[in-house]
Amino acid sequence: MSTAAGADLLFRPVHELAALVRSGQLSARELVQASLDRIAELNPTLNAFVDVFADEALAEADKIGPDDPRPFAGVPIAIKNNRAVSGKRLTFAANFVGDFLAPYDHNVVARLKAAGFIIVGTTTLPEWGILPTTETARFGATRNPWDQSRTPGGSSGGSAAALASGMVPIAHANDGGGSTRIPAACCGLVGLKPQRGRISVAPEAGGLFLVQDGVLTRSVRETAEVLDVLAGVELGDMTWAPPPSEPFATSAGRKPGRLRIAMSTLSPVPDAPVDPVAIQAVQDAAALLESLGHEVVEADPPWQQAELSAVFTASFGPAVSTQIKLAEMIAGREARAEDMEPLSWALFSLCKSINSVDALLAELQLHGVGRALIQWVAQYDALLTPALAEAPVTLGTLDPLNAADPMGAFTRSAAFTPFTPPCNISGQPAISLPLFQREDGLPLAVQLIGQPAGEGALLALSAQLEEAHGWSERRPDL
Numbered sequence: 001m002s003t004a005a006g007a008d009l010l011f012r013p014v015h016e017l018a019a020l021v022r023s024g025q026l027s028a029r030e031l032v033q034a035s036l037d038r039i040a041e042l043n044p045t046l047n048a049f050v051d052v053f054a055d056e057a058l059a060e061a062d063k064i065g066p067d068d069p070r071p072f073a074g075v076p077i078a079i080k081n082n083r084a085v086s087g088k089r090l091t092f093a094a095n096f097v098g099d100f101l102a103p104y105d106h107n108v109v110a111r112l113k114a115a116g117f118i119i120v121g122t123t124t125l126p127e128w129g130i131l132p133t134t135e136t137a138r139f140g141a142t143r144n145p146w147d148q149s150r151t152p153g154g155s156s157g158g159s160a161a162a163l164a165s166g167m168v169p170i171a172h173a174n175d176g177g178g179s180t181r182i183p184a185a186c187c188g189l190v191g192l193k194p195q196r197g198r199i200s201v202a203p204e205a206g207g208l209f210l211v212q213d214g215v216l217t218r219s220v221r222e223t224a225e226v227l228d229v230l231a232g233v234e235l236g237d238m239t240w241a242p243p244p245s246e247p248f249a250t251s252a253g254r255k256p257g258r259l260r261i262a263m264s265t266l267s268p269v270p271d272a273p274v275d276p277v278a279i280q281a282v283q284d285a286a287a288l289l290e291s292l293g294h295e296v297v298e299a300d301p302p303w304q305q306a307e308l309s310a311v312f313t314a315s316f317g318p319a320v321s322t323q324i325k326l327a328e329m330i331a332g333r334e335a336r337a338e339d340m341e342p343l344s345w346a347l348f349s350l351c352k353s354i355n356s357v358d359a360l361l362a363e364l365q366l367h368g369v370g371r372a373l374i375q376w377v378a379q380y381d382a383l384l385t386p387a388l389a390e391a392p393v394t395l396g397t398l399d400p401l402n403a404a405d406p407m408g409a410f411t412r413s414a415a416f417t418p419f420t421p422p423c424n425i426s427g428q429p430a431i432s433l434p435l436f437q438r439e440d441g442l443p444l445a446v447q448l449i450g451q452p453a454g455e456g457a458l459l460a461l462s463a464q465l466e467e468a469h470g471w472s473e474r475r476p477d478l
Contacts, residue, residue, distance in 0.1 A: 072116045072226075084106040132155065147441075191214070194213075262299040268419065301383065318351050430450065
């Protein structure tokens with residue numbers, strides 16, 4: 001297979017690739033080799049991978065024949081390097097973790113393997129997954145395939161860069177404040193944050209308040225199909241989302257009917273400016289929705305609160321700090337300032353100063369914020385907003401290594417990505433769709449927020465928009 005043919009292959013949908021392997025028209029080895037060749041070609045420039053598992057991936061591909069019944073047998077996938085892959089490095093992009101080898105597969109990894117996906121490597125993220133950009137002391141900066149001077153977003157930035165550039169046809173991601181939707185918006189991809197509890201975080205935790213796993217894809221159909229693979233409770237989960245009435249892929253294929261949709265460009269972060277281009281994208285998406293027969297109403301959610309950022313930090317920060325405390329257990333000693341980036345240390349130090357009562361109070365306050373958002377959105381079938389408040393920022397804009405102002409990057413990030421964290425608080429599903437492009441060719445996305453446990457309806461609406469104004473032919477010029 002020629003290099004060009006292999007590159008084109010990796011831009012095809014995962015269900016088509018699986019069908020080619022199943023029919024015998026393409027071997028799993030050929031498909032995996034095409035992915036490995038593309039990684040070898042582009043990763044030195046884009047820096048999307050932490051580790052590449054070439055020999056193991058090819059050996060796994062050789063076990064797959066045309067009669068393999070698994071739905072995605074032979075399709076390459078990348079895993080974000082904050083989820084355990086048995087026998088492989090789990091680093092969180094942090095020097096303090098060292099080269100710890102995970103002794104088990106995380107639930108999402110186990111389910112993807114069971115569906116036949118072949119893991120070709122693990123991808124970069126900001127240290128501990130804190131920032132919406134992917135630049136670390138340990139692994140360096142990951143670059144956006146659309147403009148290599150800019151970030152691919154974060155924290156699933158490596159997965160987004162790998163997918164957008166055609167190194168893999170699909171990639172794992174997770175989202176604790178927008179970390180799936182932000183890189184999707186930066187790189188022209190589809191990024192769904194499912195309902196809280198939809199995908200189990202076993203075996204480490206019984207449930208997480210803010211974080212939900214998922215995938216980055218190029219199409220709504222692929223997102224729905226793989227959500228069907230990943231969704232479901234695992235024994236020992238403390239909370240879980242109610243099961244859907246039908247497969248998500250079935251729901252995504254249905255016409256959504258006439259919906260009442262709210263639109264807002266009000267930033268949840270007070271005084272955070274919203275790029276006029278992002279505002280225009282929402283207006284254009286609203287016009288498209290109206291042309292499809294939907295009613296669109298301008299209305300602002302009750303999410304602009306002066307203290308919300310501080311309260312969110314008091315909940316998000318301890319979630320990050322728990323990872324650091326687990327790393328201390330692995331290392332057998334307490335972390336020191338020199339063990340991590342200045343921002344990570346500053347956030348860790350801040351969280352250690354928060355007592356248990358204040359931490360629980362912050363989470364209780366967030367429960368109220370989430371309930372208010374859910375009750376407000378209940379008036380409508382969906383809420384349309386910008387995905388980002390500005391274009392993908394240039395590398396270095398959010399600098400976690402700035403010792404003079406270590407929390408500056410964290411504060412600045414809120415102005416870049418104000419529209420994504422509210423749905424981590426409320427738990428309801430939200431999706432970033434790459435409907436448009438800026439004049440310079442950069443992707444320009446909008447966000448749709450759905451009803452609690454309403455991924456099926458949200459996917460159906462998203463698929464309708466994709467059919468009306470598709471993005472599947474867009475590729476970065478590499």
